[in-house]
Amino acid sequence: MAQRKVISFENIRVACRNCTLSQxxxxxxxxxxxxxxxxxxxxxxxxxxxxxxxxxGGERFRSLFVVKTGSVKTYAPSSEGGEQVLGFHLPGEIIGLDAIEKDCHACSAKVLETSAICEIPFHRLEELASSIPSLQHQMFRLLSKEIGHDAEMLLLLGKKNAEERLAAFLISMSKRLSKRGLSATDFYLSMSRHEIGNYLGLAVETVSRLFTRFQDEGLLNVDRKHVQVLDLRSLEGIAGIVQAEDHQQHSN
Amino acid sequence: MAQRKVISFENIRVACRNCTLSQxxxxxxxxxxxxxxxxxxxxxxxxxxxxxxxxxGGERFRSLFVVKTGSVKTYAPSSEGGEQVLGFHLPGEIIGLDAIEKDCHACSAKVLETSAICEIPFHRLEELASSIPSLQHQMFRLLSKEIGHDAEMLLLLGKKNAEERLAAFLISMSKRLSKRGLSATDFYLSMSRHEIGNYLGLAVETVSRLFTRFQDEGLLNVDRKHVQVLDLRSLEGIAGIVQAEDHQQHSN
DNA sequence: AACTCTGCTTGATTTGGATCAAGCGTAATC
DNA sequence: GATTACGCTTGATCCAAATCAAGCAGAGTT
Known part of the structure; x- marks a missing residue:
């Protein structure tokens, strides 16, 4: 126990204050x-x-997790054996927020590629938030952001067709990756077509056909998991993102 | 300003401590x-x-709202003129949590029937939460609950068919109403068929046909907005709610 | 009572995407 | 280098629910 208080060289190297994701x-x-x-x-x-x-799913909730590098998917079992992919999580994103209420994980989280993960014991985070108002505020913001993101997904699954869904997914990946300092137009998808389809409420075959179609239409180049976006604007158009008057505040 | 501190007779009558919803x-x-x-x-x-x-939608975020009596729907504009119903809110439920992050409302909230609403200025609530750890904890729980609920909706919209969706909706209403001391099997729906369909990602006609089918199958009696559930167990079965409690570890 | 409006129901037709069914390409294993 | 396996693509067929199209019933208005 006492040893944990010793700040090792390793800990200094990976400390939050030096982390490019801290913002x-x-x-x-x-x-x-x-x-x-x-x-x-x-x-x-x-x-x-x-x-x-x-x-x-089913495990006692103890900690939140943050992706430092790599990527993670969360998923829940659906009634008949299958599963529903709930989200893909990139560096800087927090996992486990849905478990606070029930004090128990309702979904599972699996890493998609070699990843570094930070674990935050929740009760200690709560204690800290009590004494640091700006941390409390940031936690409210993060929880709220997750709710806002889920609402976007509800709209996507409730109102958008297959083409709009895949376009929206690609735009979301592009935006999130570029925020992390990576290319907005050239990236590798760490998840399978099956997982993309599951997430978007589409069959694998539909996802595959759409990738082909988008490529045929000159919107992107796809080679297996490698995606190069050629026409971001058109893709945004398909996704139903109004670009005239792009009122700031597009977080996520 | 000074007047607001005077505790009026009215305020005492409707105070939280006397509110049946406080739990x-x-x-x-x-x-x-x-x-x-x-x-x-x-x-x-x-x-x-x-x-x-x-x-x-678009207004500056200042307060959270709680339904005291009545009901409220929240909805967001979808790309092409239409709207997506995001939720129906019953007494004791909190509205506006998605706006904390952007400091601006992304959706609108409209009351469905004559309702009493409590308004909670958010910055004051945050201040209070800083000094009352159990209030901070309760706020984290409420935000988390909303995320968990949204995840259930994602599963519903992503994986369930029309019949399962309507059954799940009716079970959800039944459960929530009974928690509030109302009948689990005999209630009035304050929203239109159109709004139910929109919420569930279904056409009005499909919702209408399903109500008829459920009635024909002896699961419920429906007369306009009045619903009497006759066979709650079968309805739960259709909704995909496992009552045998057998959730092993569906890994993958 | 007749009229209108709006929300709901019911039937007929269409269709987007699921499902079924092969094949194909790449990567890992032998 | 052959073999296997898995993930992906492509084509053919099918179906659940959307859309189109009336008609209907209750609530409010004249």
Whole structure:
């Protein structure tokens, strides 16, 4: 126990204050001193590999997890054996927020590629939030953001057709990756066509056909998991994103 | 300003501490003294009527709203003129949580029938939460609950067919109403068939046909907005609610 | 009572995407 | 280099629910 308080060389290297994601993640809006206090409760694990679970549905809720590098999918069992992919999580994004209420995980989280993950014991985070108003505020914001994102997904699944869904998915990936300093037009998808289809409420075959169609129409080049977006504007048009008057505030 | 501190007879009558919803709503888990502090920041308005808005998309976010009596729907504009119904809100439920992050409402909230609404200025609630750990915890729980509920909706829209969706909707209404002390099997729906269909991602005609079919199959009696559930178990079966409690680890 | 409006129901037809059914390409294993 | 396996693509067929099209019933108005 006492040993954990020793700040090792490793811990300094990976500390929140040096993390390029700190402005997307929990530390956002915190002063340096508070970032260090937050840093003090975060556990960092060995790298995790494709297929490893952060947690499984049914397990007791203890910690939130943040993707540092790599990617993670969350999914829930559906009534008849199948599963529903609930989301794909990129660096800086927080996983496990839905478990706070029931104190138990309702979904599972599995890493899609070799990933580094930060673990945050929730009760310690709550204690800290009580004494750091800007951390409390940031946590409310993060929870709220998740709700807003879910509402967008409801709209997508309730009102959009297959083409609009895939376009919206690609635009979302593009936006999120570029926020993390990666290319908005050239990226690798870590999830399978099957997982994309599941997430978007479409059959694998439909997803595959749409990738082909988008390529035929000159919107993108696709080679397996490698996507190059050639016409971002048209893709946004298909996704139903109004570009005239693009009123700031497009977070996510 | 000074006048607002005078506790009027009216305020005492409708105070949180006397509210039958307090165990479903924000005061849950708070000691009496803290309930009174919470009560001190809540504004109560004149009754609102069918069609009135609590807020509209685009407006600055200032307050959360809680339904005290009646019901409210939230909805967002979809790309082509239409709208997506995001939720129906019953007494004790909190509205506006998705706006915290952007500091601006992305959706609109409209009352479906004559309703009483409590308004909670968010910045004051945040201040209070900083000094009352159990209130902070309850707010995290409420935000988390909303996320969990949205995940259920994603599963519904992504994986369930029309019949399963309507059954799940009716079961949800039944459960929520009975929690509020009303009948689980005999209730009035305050929303139109059109709104139900919109919410569930179905055409009005499909909703109407399903009500007829459920009635023909002896699952319920329907007369306009009045629903009597005759066979709750079968309805749960259709909705895909496993009653045998057998959720092993569906990995993948 | 007749008229209108709006929300709901019912029937006929269409269709987007699911499902079924092969094949194909790449990567891992032998 | 052959073999297997899995993920992806492509084509053919099918079906659940959307759309189109009336008609109907209750609530409010004249």
């Amino acid at each position: 997307l993640c929990l530390p956002m809006g915190l002063v340096a001193e508070d970032v260090d206090r937050l840093d003090g409760i975060i556990k960092r694990s060995r790298p995790m590999h494709r297929g490893d679970h952060l947690f499984r | 479903l709503c924000l005061p849950m888990g708070l000691v009496a003294e803290d309930v009174d502090r919470l009560d001190g920041i809540i504004k109560r308005s004149r009754p609102m009527h069918r069609g009135d808005h609590l807020f509209r």
